[in-house]
Amino acid sequence: MKCRRCKAPAVIDVRRHNAGFCADCFTRHCREQVRRAINEHDMFDPDARVLVAVSGGKDSLGLWQLLRELDYEADGLYVGLGIGEYSDRSGDAARAFAAQRGWTLLEVDLRDTYGFDVPAGAQAIRRVPCSACGMSKRHVFNDAARSNGYDVLATGHNLDDEAAVLLGNVLRWETGYLGRQHPVLPEAEGFVRKVKPLVRLSERELAAYCVLTGIDYIVEECPMAAGNRHLGYKELLNGIEERSPGTKAAFLFGFLERGHERFAGDAVEEREDLHPCPECGSPTPGDVCGFCRLRARATRSIPVEAIGVQVPEATP
Amino acid sequence: MKVVLRNPRRELDVPAPKTVAQLLTRLEVVPESVLVIRNDTLVTGDERLRDDDVVEIRPVMSGGAT
Numbered sequence: 001m002k003c004r005r006c007k008a009p010a011v012i013d014v015r016r017h018n019a020g021f022c023a024d025c026f027t028r029h030c031r032e033q034v035r036r037a038i039n040e041h042d043m044f045d046p047d048a049r050v051l052v053a054v055s056g057g058k059d060s061l062g063l064w065q066l067l068r069e070l071d072y073e074a075d076g077l078y079v080g081l082g083i084g085e086y087s088d089r090s091g092d093a094a095r096a097f098a099a100q101r102g103w104t105l106l107e108v109d110l111r112d113t114y115g116f117d118v119p120a121g122a123q124a125i126r127r128v129p130c131s132a133c134g135m136s137k138r139h140v141f142n143d144a145a146r147s148n149g150y151d152v153l154a155t156g157h158n159l160d161d162e163a164a165v166l167l168g169n170v171l172r173w174e175t176g177y178l179g180r181q182h183p184v185l186p187e188a189e190g191f192v193r194k195v196k197p198l199v200r201l202s203e204r205e206l207a208a209y210c211v212l213t214g215i216d217y218i219v220e221e222c223p224m225a226a227g228n229r230h231l232g233y234k235e236l237l238n239g240i241e242e243r244s245p246g247t248k249a250a251f252l253f254g255f256l257e258r259g260h261e262r263f264a265g266d267a268v269e270e271r272e273d274l275h276p277c278p279e280c281g282s283p284t285p286g287d288v289c290g291f292c293r294l295r296a297r298a299t300r301s302i303p304v305e306a307i308g309v310q311v312p313e314a315t316p
Numbered sequence: 317m318k319v320v321l322r323n324p325r326r327e328l329d330v331p332a333p334k335t336v337a338q339l340l341t342r343l344e345v346v347p348e349s350v351l352v353i354r355n356d357t358l359v360t361g362d363e364r365l366r367d368d369d370v371v372e373i374r375p376v377m378s379g380g381a382t
Contacts, residue, residue, distance in 0.1 A: 001360045001361075001362050001363075010360050011357065011358040011359065011360065012351075012358050012360065013360045013361055013362075015347075015348070020360055023358075057378055058376070058378070059378070160377070202348075203376045203377060203378065204348060204349070204350075204351065204376045206376075207351050207374065207376040208351055208358055211351060211353065211358055211374075212358065219322055219323070219374060219375075220322070220323055221323055221375075221377075221378055222378075225378075231377060234377055235346075235349075235377075238346050238348045238349050238377075239346065241348050242346050242347065242348055
């Protein structure tokens, strides 16, 4: 196979583009896709201070490097989640990546800062670990970006992530989530602007970019994510993609172009109902925000009954 | 040829098929879900394989539920 652009031997084939690329043309292709996503969705200005949430995995480290290659002022944020040796190796990968390049990496350890970790949080609320993990990361990302004066928080959600989330939201007709599913979540009272510049790149493209540019990322999967519903949706979509290349991109981009607007009103209504959490000040639709309820249960430092927490029962 | 699989890491010895694409088919691996790496270099599906090759099949799927 030859590179579509320069006709040198290809090292990666991208079926949805019906094309192969050599290493140089492929990394250029990745930069172009990120630049196009940023411009297409008006994500941030060239002089914005960007905080990239990094996990030590291919997507977040790849994103950080791509933004730097595009001359954005981007620093990293690593959150220690306390998931045993997996977190140790993830933190090491993120620190080594930043140190090798001389880039600034902020760190927040969930246990040191908030008194609990993801396994303890999941056990306390009797939900799957991804639930406690996602809730914690959303809170810490937002808090760290705001308190350190960043204009925007960038996450490594890629085309596959977004297509899988879209499939899950459609299967359950989660109209509020569909209204919020967009590469840009605008800033609002208590919320930093959040963007997903990798939305035009698949996770296979991100992995290839990391291999070709020498990024030493964590290949292993989070032990707590194994078998979760999100990964099941990805497998389903990959099966469809195998038979019909380009379907994932058509599904996601078609929604963003022609479907999202139909649900945006639901998301606006949800945001209008928010008010500051009495514990931490973050916007919440309830009395106490989800993160503070999680923290209270996990640390037991605040009597649960005192803040009126209602813990969902475990799903069988 | 030797095939290195990940998560968990393990190795297989298999007779070399003609191409990378045929290897993935034989192992029932969806090409969209992996990279194939030979001698630290990515290879495309039409690349020819030899019996003395060592090839890593690296999964690319990741992510929690959020």
